[in-house]
Amino acid sequence: MATATQSKGKAGKEKTTFPKETYMFWYESMQLMRKFEEKCGQLYGMQKIRGFCHLYIGQEACAAGAISALTKEDKWITAYRDHAHPLALGTSPNAVMAELYGKVTGCSKGKGGSMHIFDKERNFFGGHGIVGAQIPLGAGIAFADKYNKNKAVTMCYMGDGAVRQGAFHEALNLAMLWKIPVIFVIENNGYAMGTSVKRTSNVTDLYTLGDAYDMPSEPVDAMNPEDVHEAVARAAGRARNGEGPTLLEFRTYRYKGHSMSDPQKYRSKDEVEEYKQRDPIEVVRQKILDRKMATEKDLEAIDQKILGQVEESVKFAEESPYPDASDALKHTYMQEDYPFILD
Numbered sequence: 001m002a003t004a005t006q007s008k009g010k011a012g013k014e015k016t017t018f019p020k021e022t023y024m025f026w027y028e029s030m031q032l033m034r035k036f037e038e039k040c041g042q043l044y045g046m047q048k049i050r051g052f053c054h055l056y057i058g059q060e061a062c063a064a065g066a067i068s069a070l071t072k073e074d075k076w077i078t079a080y081r082d083h084a085h086p087l088a089l090g091t092s093p094n095a096v097m098a099e100l101y102g103k104v105t106g107c108s109k110g111k112g113g114s115m116h117i118f119d120k121e122r123n124f125f126g127g128h129g130i131v132g133a134q135i136p137l138g139a140g141i142a143f144a145d146k147y148n149k150n151k152a153v154t155m156c157y158m159g160d161g162a163v164r165q166g167a168f169h170e171a172l173n174l175a176m177l178w179k180i181p182v183i184f185v186i187e188n189n190g191y192a193m194g195t196s197v198k199r200t201s202n203v204t205d206l207y208t209l210g211d212a213y214d215m216p217s218e219p220v221d222a223m224n225p226e227d228v229h230e231a232v233a234r235a236a237g238r239a240r241n242g243e244g245p246t247l248l249e250f251r252t253y254r255y256k257g258h259s260m261s262d263p264q265k266y267r268s269k270d271e272v273e274e275y276k277q278r279d280p281i282e283v284v285r286q287k288i289l290d291r292k293m294a295t296e297k298d299l300e301a302i303d304q305k306i307l308g309q310v311e312e313s314v315k316f317a318e319e320s321p322y323p324d325a326s327d328a329l330k331h332t333y334m335q336e337d338y339p340f341i342l343d
């Protein structure tokens with residue numbers, strides 16, 4: 001990606017001028033995440049996708065803005081709202097859709113489903129269903145890079161609900177003590193299922209939780225990929241410099257319910273509409289047009305290409321076989337002859 005140039009902004013922080021290439025990457029990747037998941041919603045209604053299905057719609061800038069600030073060697077781990085991150089990292093939509101269908105061609109061979117998307121080639125370490133469980137894992141992945149003297153940084157995403165877990169505090173404490181190159185990202189979308197952040201603690205400015213561990217931290221307007229990119233670039237710079245972790249609070253919003261069966265009685269329609277007015281895809285689209293980086297026609301061509309990719313992924317998933325029952329216990333443990341209790 002072409003290098004962004006920086007100058008001092010009003011607040012004294014670096015203000016970046018992003019090249020056209022970055023805006024086009026943001027538009028295309030966010031639109032792929034959005035269109036893919038809109039299709040997932042339809043397919044869930046048709047019972048083609050079953051079980052849990054948590055959509056990321058509205059939160060796309062949290063992924064796109066971070067990717068443009070990082071390198072291909074960097075690592076990623078997140079919770080169960082996990083279809084969009086690998087798509088933005090370059091995992092084939094076919095492999096993600098087939099996984100959602102439980103087909104053998106899926107990225108986890110059809111055994112993981114919606115909450116366990118994985119892509120080793122793209123350093124995407126999942127997809128974790130236990131709230132907060134991925135936080136110490138993320139610290140561990142980053143510890144391995146420090147130990148092996150690699151320059152990689154690990155992006156460790158979690159929801160606002162996860163920060164009330166003990167695992168979060170234990171991981172932050174050791175990560176700071178040992179100066180581990182991990183960026184902890186709280187995707188604060190305001191709710192953990194139907195429980196608002198305000199109802200879970202007196203501490204609602206979640207980035208301040210870093211203070212307890214002497215960890216640099218900041219809030220980020222994560223409806224805007226420019227702000228996300230800048231915050232991640234600052235944090236990654238510190239991590240690569242041996243200065244250790246950062247805690248970022250990405251302030252974001254999910255337009256859809258927690259999962260597919262959520263009557264959403266805990267919030268008003270007006271609140272949802274308010275955030276849609278700041279939709280990250282629309283914001284980027286408008287900037288591209290205003291600054292004449294592309295025309296309406298160019299963007300329409302991108303949209304059509306993405307719709308084609310999504311349709312192709314559905315066809316691929318439909319036509320793929322289910323895994324064979326005899327493979328049920330394969331790829332579960334490293335130990336090939338693991339003594340499973342079978343009766």
Ligand SMILES: Cc1ncc(C[n+]2csc(CCOP(=O)(O)OP(=O)(O)O)c2C)c(N)n1
Pocket residue numbers: 081129130131132158159160161162163189191192193258
């Ligand atoms: C340890 C644990 N407790 C409870 C649950 C049930 N649960 C699933 S999602 C969720 C809410 C988490 O919300 P948040 O971390 O804000 O993530 P978001 O869904 O907003 O992305 C809960 C309580 C779980 N999966 N794991």
Ligand SMILES: [Mg+2]
Pocket residue numbers: 159160161187188189190191192193
């Ligand atoms: Mg949440």
